[in-house]
Amino acid sequence: MARRKKVYEGKAKILYEGPEPGTLVQYFKDDATAFNAEKKATIDGKGVLNNRLSEFFMNGLASVGVPTHFIRRLNMREQLIRSVEIIPLEIIVRNVAAGSLSKRLGIEEGTPLPRPIIEFCYKDDKLGDPLVAEEHIIAFGWASQQDLDDIVALALRVNDFLSGCMLAVGIKLIDFKIEVGRIWENDFPRLILADEISPDSCRLWDIETGKKLDKDVFRHDLGDLADAYTEVARRLGVLPANSAPLTRPKLIN
Structure with missing residues (x-):
């Protein structure tokens, strides 16, 4: 299988050439950065959560007439998007x-x-x-x-x-x-x-407690970032209410 051509790599995502002209594959990484990349870490499952949440919001926006580059989610970490x-x-x-x-x-x-x-x-x-x-x-x-x-x-x-x-x-x-x-x-x-x-x-x-549920958790060492993102996904119904935080797949011998 031929390797995909990388088009661009940023702090949190990689863009690859898409399967059709005018498309790209957007891959969500587990990397977390803050303060213009002065602080860095790898958060297991972050890319999976962001992929699912971004899909949820892009589909919702499209349903109310906001045009987006999103086409469809391909797998746990990737989505097909329009090249812009x-x-x-x-x-x-x-x-x-x-x-x-x-x-x-x-x-x-x-x-x-x-x-x-x-x-x-x-x-x-x-x-x-x-x-x-x-x-x-x-x-x-x-x-x-x-x-x-x-x-x-x-x-x-x-x-x-x-x-x-x-x-x-x-x-x-x-x-x-x-x-x-x-x-x-x-x-x-x-x-x-x-x-x-x-x-x-x-x-x-x-709203009730003021607890932060975003990247400020990582910026200011306020807890586990994956837990915060999982909480957002659960509340929005993107993940089941009883789901555990997502982690990297493990190989079984």
Whole structure:
């Protein structure tokens, strides 16, 4: 069997050439990173959980009319996706003050924001994904004004959907990050949701206790990351209520 051609490898995922033109296979790794990859670890089962959770969210978003790159899940760690031209921005939607926003503006973590705030970061690991303004984005040609209007509208739709999903299972959506890609249909560009949606890319707090159920557990040594992600998956019905945390498969002699 011929080896698949690797197209790209990031901190948490690997992209391989897909079986058909215009497709890719997205593989979810067990690697966990924080603080621009200064802190690293391998968390057994993390990739499996993120694959299943991202599938759940992408399918849910598609059902309410949000276009995504997701086609179908292939196995425990892989999904088939559409190949897109990624816009080099991280789009951050904030509902509650936390993380870098609290540090930059001196707002206490947990303070509800008067409305969802959307921030843009330039995707460049070497630069630490710096915060940029719309003027930078347009001046440097990363996206047009129409693109930005479409991105903001898409991000707010994703926020409405995710907030409702989480609220229904006792979780508060603090903030999240998405990426957007461009596809071409009959020579016309169209923007769609890309990358992933998982606890790796969201801040999720238990409504009653404030317990963190996202990558902050790893960032700040608050417990077992796989347990936190498993709890999110159980509440959403992605995993059975009595399931144990997922681990790597073991070989039996």
